[in-house]
Amino acid sequence: MTNSNIYLDYASTTPVDPEVLKAMLPYFTEKFGNAESLHSKGLEAKEAIDSARATIAKYLNCQPSEIIFTGSGTESNNLAIIGTAKANRQKGNHLITCDIEHPSVLKVFKYLEKEGFKVTYLPVDKDGFVDPKLLEDAITKDTTLVSIMFANNEIGTIEPIEKIGKICQKHKVLFHTDACQIADYLHLDTKKFQADLITVNGSKIYGPKGIAFLYIRKGTKIEPLLQGGSQEHGLRASTHNVPSIVGIAKAFEIAQSNYKEESIRIEKLRDYLIENLLKEIPDARLNGPHHSRLPNNINIHIPKIEGKDLLLQLDAHGVFVSTGSACNSGKNGSSHVLNAICKNQDISKSSIRISLGKSTKKADLDYVIEILPKIVKQLRS
Numbered sequence: 442m443t444n445s446n447i448y449l450d451y452a453s454t455t456p457v458d459p460e461v462l463k464a465m466l467p468y469f470t471e472k473f474g475n476a477e478s479l480h481s482k483g484l485e486a487k488e489a490i491d492s493a494r495a496t497i498a499k500y501l502n503c504q505p506s507e508i509i510f511t512g513s514g515t516e517s518n519n520l521a522i523i524g525t526a527k528a529n530r531q532k533g534n535h536l537i538t539c540d541i542e543h544p545s546v547l548k549v550f551k552y553l554e555k556e557g558f559k560v561t562y563l564p565v566d567k568d569g570f571v572d573p574k575l576l577e578d579a580i581t582k583d584t585t586l587v588s589i590m591f592a593n594n595e596i597g598t599i600e601p602i603e604k605i606g607k608i609c610q611k612h613k614v615l616f617h618t619d620a621c622q623i624a625d626y627l628h629l630d631t632k633k634f635q636a637d638l639i640t641v642n643g644s645k646i647y648g649p650k651g652i653a654f655l656y657i658r659k660g661t662k663i664e665p666l667l668q669g670g671s672q673e674h675g676l677r678a679s680t681h682n683v684p685s686i687v688g689i690a691k692a693f694e695i696a697q698s699n700y701k702e703e704s705i706r707i708e709k710l711r712d713y714l715i716e717n718l719l720k721e722i723p724d725a726r727l728n729g730p731h732h733s734r735l736p737n738n739i740n741i742h743i744p745k746i747e748g749k750d751l752l753l754q755l756d757a758h759g760v761f762v763s764t765g766s767a768c769n770s771g772k773n774g775s776s777h778v779l780n781a782i783c784k785n786q787d788i789s790k791s792s793i794r795i796s797l798g799k800s801t802k803k804a805d806l807d808y809v810i811e812i813l814p815k816i817v818k819q820l821r822s
């Protein structure tokens with residue numbers, strides 16, 4: 442048995458920040474009103490939502506009316522892609538994405554292909570980068586939407602979003618980016634990145650799960666996924682989840698206020714861990730790039746072991762990591778991301794993702810550096 446409790450799976454989800462929880466609590470009990478009700482209890486809830494929207498807009502450098510609250514990152518991605526593809530269909534039938542998107546994007550494009558849309562899936566290079574030149578070449582007069590993730594959840598690649606945004610703007614094509622993994626580490630300034638649609642969810646930024654927002658640039662033609670009430674300008678019918686809306690706004694405010702210091706701190710820890718694991722484990726290699734990588738992401742290939750066995754052994758030592766994404770979509774549960782950057786299926790099976798977060802300390806990593814090479818040696822023998 443072990444007394445360790447070292448959580449290194451922040452890319453899967455984060456705990457709720459105590460400040461976030463404190464802000465949310467009154468909205469479960471005394472401030473429980475429905476924001477659509479006309480009485481004071483309703484007004485109280487509506488004011489909380491308005492204030493949450495204004496907070497998020499301040500950091501995104503946009504108008505509050507450009508923010509829509511949804512129930513998850515998956516839902517925001519679905520709304521962004523299906524909603525704009527269908528609403529702009531008379532303009533064109535061609536959409537562009539890339540091979541390493543999260544399943545909540547990739548599977549939406551597969552669905553739209555069945556609905557008669559033409560989709561280009563851009564390849565990525567060995568580190569997971571989309572080539573902006575390839576993207577520009579793929580745009581045709583029928584292209585209405587490009588969706589490229591800001592940062593990859595498995596290998597941490599930060600895509601050239603500013604360049605992609607400019608290309609889309611130049612060709613008057615809508616640009617959506619799934620920014621679920623990056624809001625803790627970068628100022629998501631809509632004026633800088635020229636995205637028309639941006640997805641952020643609560644569960645990766647120390648906010649509650651089951652809440653997200655979608656930034657939709659003013660004037661973007663988009664259809665709702667749900668039919669019902671007129672909440673969120675008719676784009677997301679359902680009674681508002683007020684506690685979670687208050688929570689995601691607080692979490693986003695904290696993330697966007699502290700991203701500089703946190704990125705520097707976490708990046709140092711990340712590089713320390715990478716350097717030592719590569720030194721101590723024979724033949725281990727880093728998956729994904731050395732530069733332009735999420736500050737908290739480590740994904741390593743350890744030949745001649747099964748990632749799953751390693752995960753279970755680490756779990757027994759009180760260290761919690763992942764074999765890739767919580768939602769792998771490759772064949773046989775292998776990672777479509779690792780398969781896209783390297784055709785060798787063994788890499789996918791023999792890799793683990795370690796993702797750091799707010800509570801990660803150097804002592805935690807020293808423990809991992811001490812036990813991981815020993816576990817690998819044991820598994821290999």
Ligand SMILES: Cc1ncc(COP(=O)(O)O)c(C=O)c1O
Binds near residue numbers: 453545619
């Ligand atoms: C990059 C990315 N996009 C979308 C999602 C889906 O978010 P949610 O679980 O809130 O639907 C995730 C979560 O795993 C993610 O990492």
